[in-house]
Amino acid sequence: MHVIDGKKLADDIIAEVALDVKQLVELGKAAPGLAVVLVGEDPASAIYVRNKIKRAQQAGMKSIEKRLPVDCSQSELEAVVEELNQRHDVHGILVQLPLPKHLSEERIIRLIAPHKDVDGFHPENVGLLATGQASLIPCTPLGCLEMLKRELGDLSGKHAVIVGRSNIVGKPMANLLLQANCTITVVHSRTSNASSLARQADILVAAVGVPELIDETWVKPGAVVIDVGINAIERDSKRKLVGDVNYEKVAPYTRAITPVPGGVGPMTIACLMKNTLVAAQHTAH
Numbered sequence: 651m652h653v654i655d656g657k658k659l660a661d662d663i664i665a666e667v668a669l670d671v672k673q674l675v676e677l678g679k680a681a682p683g684l685a686v687v688l689v690g691e692d693p694a695s696a697i698y699v700r701n702k703i704k705r706a707q708q709a710g711m712k713s714i715e716k717r718l719p720v721d722c723s724q725s726e727l728e729a730v731v732e733e734l735n736q737r738h739d740v741h742g743i744l745v746q747l748p749l750p751k752h753l754s755e756e757r758i759i760r761l762i763a764p765h766k767d768v769d770g771f772h773p774e775n776v777g778l779l780a781t782g783q784a785s786l787i788p789c790t791p792l793g794c795l796e797m798l799k800r801e802l803g804d805l806s807g808k809h810a811v812i813v814g815r816s817n818i819v820g821k822p823m824a825n826l827l828l829q830a831n832c833t834i835t836v837v838h839s840r841t842s843n844a845s846s847l848a849r850q851a852d853i854l855v856a857a858v859g860v861p862e863l864i865d866e867t868w869v870k871p872g873a874v875v876i877d878v879g880i881n882a883i884e885r886d887s888k889r890k891l892v893g894d895v896n897y898e899k900v901a902p903y904t905r906a907i908t909p910v911p912g913g914v915g916p917m918t919i920a921c922l923m924k925n926t927l928v929a930a931q932h933t934a935h
């Protein structure tokens with residue numbers, strides 16, 4: 651069994667992106683600019699935003715942070731996005747999710763200029779991904795694909811089972827793996843035989859948001875298991891981060907597995923840097 655080190659891989663990717671940024675600047679282009687919008691004070695979101703800014707700086711990019719109060723209005727948030735859409739020094743825009751309940755995520759995502767949508771969530775980018783033409787791909791599934799390719803090489807003919815059907819992970823993951831010539835099964839809360847379907851998987855991607863749902867009865871021996879879940883739980887009176895996979899029970903049966911923390915999470919941020927570079931390379935400024 652091999653533990654996939656997402657932190658190390660993310661460091662490598664950011665070093666590669668930093669070299670490309672340097673080249674871009676040497677060619678006389680502006681350094682890529684990443685704008686990160688955070689609404690409210692959610693502690694986990696604040697950590698992710700801080701890490702995104704830190705990584706952008708490490709990659710030699712310009713970072714712009716916009717913070718709005720938790721009770722800001724839809725139109726205030728929209729005004730910030732519209733301003734960022736217009737700025738020539740901003741190549742990538744992301745609005746940290748989830749937003750407070752009174753704000754419409756759907757409307758905000760639609761408002762981001764598709765060529766600056768480094769999260770790959772805009773319907774135009776979703777359509778491009780579904781038709782195999784994407785350049786801005788959602789960061790978490792992109793990170794998972796990168797780990798799978800590095801572990802397995804060619805993915806053709808593998809049976810991939812994805813647990814969860816979210817717009818951010820499950821659906822784009824299915825599209826990406828389909829394009830990599832995998833056979834895909836997506837299981838979700840209404841699937842009656844989820845664990846027996848999962849047991850047929852060469853590649854199992856868990857993205858369901860239920861702490862340690864997946865135990866050894868879901869896993870075919872020798873499968874590669876990618877755990878997207880990041881769930882804070884309390885155990886023995888201590889706060890702990892666990893995935894959607896019961897790591898202790900599942901790991902011994904796998905060919906390779908991602909840990910939580912230190913697996914998919916750091917790769918999400920590394921792929922955001924990749925997308926920001928792509929967005930900058932595709933603009934004239």
Ligand SMILES: Nc1nc2c(c(=O)[nH]1)N[C@@H](CN(C=O)c1ccc(C(=O)N[C@@H](CCC(=O)O)C(=O)O)cc1)CN2
Pocket residue numbers: 694697698744745746747748769789790880891910911912913914915916917918919
């Ligand atoms: N606009 C977006 N919002 C959200 C996304 C996203 O891709 N775009 N994904 C998640 C949160 N997320 C990135 O934003 C994210 C989550 C976790 C990590 C990470 O590195 N986690 C660490 C553990 C961190 C900790 O100690 O709390 C790890 O897994 O090692 C990075 C990014 C929802 N929102």
